[in-house]
Each structure stands twice: as structure tokens, then as C-alpha cells.
Amino acid sequence: METSRQFKKTLSNAIGAFHQNLLGALPGWTSTGRSGGVIDIVHKEEFGVTGRSAIGEVKNKFNTLNASGKQTLYDNFQDALKWNYKGYNCYLVEVIQKTPKPQHPWKVANRGEREDIRLISASEVYKISTGDDQAFSKFFTVVNKLLLKNISYHPMSRHSACLSELLVVLELQERNRLIAPPLPQIKPVNVLQHNSLTQRPR
Structure with missing residues (x-):
């Protein structure tokens, strides 16, 4: 059970690094x-509806941060803007949102x-x-297909639960199932290299 938990943590960190690399490869980022x-x-140039430069922290899911973690991140953002x-x-960039909606001011309890x-x-x-x-949907349609094609999957494997979870995530991310454009040239992230991954919650 502990091995499975550690593997899931490693996989989560790898997915977070993967998304960070992809977002960082987009035009301007x-x-x-x-x-x-x-x-x-x-993003040093103007970005989005406000027309300002931008910085971002990437999280895999809407529930990655607990209440305390949200307050800490909000405080860190305020310090970054000040200094x-x-x-x-x-x-705060969420890969999977509880309820998808356009960008808006982030409200955190006791932080205004x-x-x-x-x-x-x-x-x-x-x-x-x-x-x-x-x-976004186009790109992850391709990622899903590559995973299913190139990763060996066996129901009794200790990796199966993690792979299943990853495929569910990708299914949510590519709901429209559109034909994808060519993949950008992104350096791959090795999920087994523990020391290469940030340990912040992803």
C-alpha cells in the first residue's frame, strides 16, 4: 500500500511537471x-482580458490545495506582486476545474x-x-491515444490504478475528441526520476 501511495505521488508530481512544461512552451510563456x-x-507580455503581464502556479486538480494551502499560495502571490x-x-492555473468557468478574481477565505x-x-x-x-482538447486527444498505444497495461499490475486515473484525467481534458495538430517539441518527463520532480502539491 505504501509503495502504491508513493507511486501515485510520483506520478502526480510528474503530471504536474508535464503540464508546467507544456504551458511554458506556449507562445509568450x-x-x-x-x-x-x-x-x-x-508571461512577460500582455496576457488575457486585463492586458497585463502574468505569472502562474499550476495545479493538476481543483482540490489539490486545502484551505491552509490556498491561503499560503495567496500570500505568496501577494508577496510576488509586491516585490x-x-x-x-x-x-492559479487549474488543469481540471470542478466547474469550468472563465477566469476571474480568486477568492480565498480570510484573504479578501x-x-x-x-x-x-x-x-x-x-x-x-x-x-x-x-x-487544449486537441492536444490531449493525442496524449490519450499515445498512452493507450505505447504503455503496457495489465489489470493486475501495481501501476494499473495509477494509469487508470491518468486516463480518466485525460478523458476529462479531451471531452470534445477533436483531431489534434502536430505535437509541440517538449522535453519528456520521466516519472521514475523522483529527484527531478518538484515536491509541491500538484
């Missing part, structure tokens, strides 16, 4: 890699509300950055 601290991606990223917008600290879906980041409404 740069990934900070493992050296960015609380900031995963940076290193004056005039920017901070975005600011226009420059916002919540946005990864899908909307892809849309704004590429000009293609279906860019």
Missing part, C-alpha cells in the same frame, strides 16, 4: 522549471479579493495563447 519557487510559468512582479497578474490575483483553467490559457478555442 516560459517555464521556471524547478527553480521558480511558487511561480511555475511567466518581484509589480504590475503583473498572478494566476484582488483583481490581479486570479483563477484560470489550463484550457483558457491554451485558448488565449494560441488563438484556438480547442487547443
